[in-house]
Amino acid sequence: MAMRSQVYEWTNLAPTSTGSNIRQSSNPQAVSIDANKALDIFIGGKGTNITQPASTTATQFVVIEDIAASPQSGGALNVRINTTDYFQNPDVTQQAGVPGLASPYPRGTTSDGATQALTSGDNVLPSFTLTPEVYVLPGQTWSVLYTCTTAIVGGAALAGNVAAFVKYTLYDGPDSLIANKLLEMGITVNPSNVDWYKRSLLEQQSRAMATPNGGA
Amino acid sequence: MAMRSQVYEWDGSRGTITLTSANSLGKSLSIFIGGVGNNITMPASTTATQFVVIEEIAATPTYFGLNTVNTTTTVRGLVGAGTNAYYGPLAYAQIVINTTEYFQDPDNVSNYGVAGAASPYPRSVNFQPSFSLHPTVYVLPGQTWDVRYTTFSDFGVALAGKNQCFTKYTLYDGPDSLIANKLLEMGITVNPGNVDWYKRSLLSAASAPAPTNGA
Numbered sequence: 001m002a003m004r005s006q007v008y009e010w011t012n013l014a015p016t017s018t019g020s021n022i023r024q025s026s027n028p029q030a031v032s033i034d035a036n037k038a039l040d041i042f043i044g045g046k047g048t049n050i051t052q053p054a055s056t057t058a059t060q061f062v063v064i065e066d067i068a069a070s071p072q073s074g075g076a077l078n079v080r081i082n083t084t085d086y087f088q089n090p091d092v093t094q095q096a097g098v099p100g101l102a103s104p105y106p107r108g109t110t111s112d113g114a115t116q117a118l119t120s121g122d123n124v125l126p127s128f129t130l131t132p133e134v135y136v137l138p139g140q141t142w143s144v145l146y147t148c149t150t151a152i153v154g155g156a157a158l159a160g161n162v163a164a165f166v167k168y169t170l171y172d173g174p175d176s177l178i179a180n181k182l183l184e185m186g187i188t189v190n191p192s193n194v195d196w197y198k199r200s201l202l203e204q205q206s207r208a209m210a211t212p213n214g215g216a
Numbered sequence: 217m218a219m220r221s222q223v224y225e226w227d228g229s230r231g232t233i234t235l236t237s238a239n240s241l242g243k244s245l246s247i248f249i250g251g252v253g254n255n256i257t258m259p260a261s262t263t264a265t266q267f268v269v270i271e272e273i274a275a276t277p278t279y280f281g282l283n284t285v286n287t288t289t290t291v292r293g294l295v296g297a298g299t300n301a302y303y304g305p306l307a308y309a310q311i312v313i314n315t316t317e318y319f320q321d322p323d324n325v326s327n328y329g330v331a332g333a334a335s336p337y338p339r340s341v342n343f344q345p346s347f348s349l350h351p352t353v354y355v356l357p358g359q360t361w362d363v364r365y366t367t368f369s370d371f372g373v374a375l376a377g378k379n380q381c382f383t384k385y386t387l388y389d390g391p392d393s394l395i396a397n398k399l400l401e402m403g404i405t406v407n408p409g410n411v412d413w414y415k416r417s418l419l420s421a422a423s424a425p426a427p428t429n430g431a
Binding site: 003004005006007011013023024026027028029050051052054055062066070072073108109110113123152156159160161167168170191192195196202 | 277306322
């Protein structure tokens with residue numbers, strides 16, 4: 001399992017209306033989210049969190065392939081590698097990132113988060129794909145930041161729920177070395193290209209064995 | 217029938233013991249032998265001549281909304297409290313090979329798996345997948361595998377179709393299992409197209425004219 005498709009879902013849900021919980025909790029309540037304030041979906045202290053910042057070890061390579069957020073309340077997501085935000089304005093100033101309206105989660109959800117009716121409401125589909133993907137090299141720290149333009153109300157009644165989603169592939173051990181090699185060669189790091197590199201190594205090896213002196 | 221597309225659907229409302237808050241909430245349930253919902257007779261495993269490629273897992277989705285009117289308890293076919301704005305089971309599906317859980321969080325700790333909102337079952341206009349299982353997951357000969365379903369909301373827990381999980385896999389048996397292993401060794405993706413390609417290359421090698429000196 002040296003090359004694995006991975007997902008992370010963040011929701012503003014916790015056992016009580018304040019704070020966070022490591023992963024999901026049972027029958028959770030909505031946690032309030034401030035407007036226009038970037039929130040780390042991994043360790044931001046609101047909703048579902050993990051135990052430590054997302055980072056790669058010396059033998060790991062991460063390729064972030066998709067980010068998506070609830071479209072309502074002006075939600076948007078940005079990727080941060082170490083201290084650098086990936087999405088910027090054309091004048092190289094800071095921005096909130098990819099709007100949930102461009103990359104909705106779940107796909108097909110309503111644009112305004114309306115809950116009044118069974119069948120009414122629109123279906124938001126993605127206008128955005130993360131191509132080229134974002135690479136997190138060995139030893140780097142990364143995070144995904146959620147920002148909303150309208151505050152989300154927490155609590156048990158009249159509360160609002162939002163979610164964010166990240167899809168990435170984790171290359172570990174030998175596959176991480178191959179991913180680094182592909183990066184050096186200027187080839188896109190994806191499962192097919194890692195397999196191609198393995199095959200070419202094997203072909204080289206079998207050609208060397210077929211020569212009379214072992215290719216030496 | 218040495219290469220077969222297979223599916224398995226689990227529903228918490230089926231079987232002799234159905235899903236309840238007590239037996240499900242926050243608990244990781246095997247959809248094969250978890251004792252709740254429809255089950256099979258023994259753990260899913262491969263024999264020495266079988267190779268399984270898991271290609272998809274999906275679960276009942278969840279809708280995240282803004283609760284402007286808190287009397288609604290059903291949104292887009294999903295059940296909620298009406299006091300909170302999420303509707304559906306807050307469900308996740310995880311793959312386990314032997315004792316190893318496949319999906320991990322970025323802190324390298326195993327999580328509950330793919331959210332139903334990311335990989336919904338059934339798919340609809342309202343709920344479309346954000347996730348596809350690529351690369352696919354291989355279950356090698358002699359391994360045991362499982363799909364675990366975890367739900368975190370008990371609204372409508374006993375209703376049919378409100379807690380479902382689905383897996384799609386391909387079973388390679390007999391000679392095709394040997395070819396699947398060979399492809400794995402060669403670093404080639406195991407799928408029906410590549411298995412067929414390997415068979416064709418074996419046949420062309422066998423039908424090629426022998427060298428003139430017979431060596």
